[in-house]
Amino acid sequence: MADTGAARGPGPGAPCYAAVRHFLAAVQQALSLPATHRHGDRLPHLTLLEQRAGVAAASIDRLLADPASGELDFFSEGDHILHQIADLPPHSHRQQPDQR
Secondary structure, three states, X not given: OOOOOOOOOOOOOOOOHHHHXXXXXXXXXXXXXXXXXXXXXXXXXXXXXXXXXXXXXXXXXXXXXXXXXXXXXXXXXXXXXXXXXXXXOHHHHHOOHHHO
């Protein structure tokens, strides 16, 4: 029976599951914001979500740009996302611009 490659596991540079889970958890955290309670918060909420999504997208782009991305890269990008979104906290959209 010929080997079609369908049953092969990850390649030599593939990250371990813990690193991928860390990265995905960071992306999920970046994209998760509590719902707004007031109609006036909607635009600032969407602006904040756009900023946080941009952080996650940039990390995804960096990983996809390097086919040799491995475990350390996934851990590093996950940490990078978490550090970047720390400056964009979920409740910052409720603050006045002069309170940031």
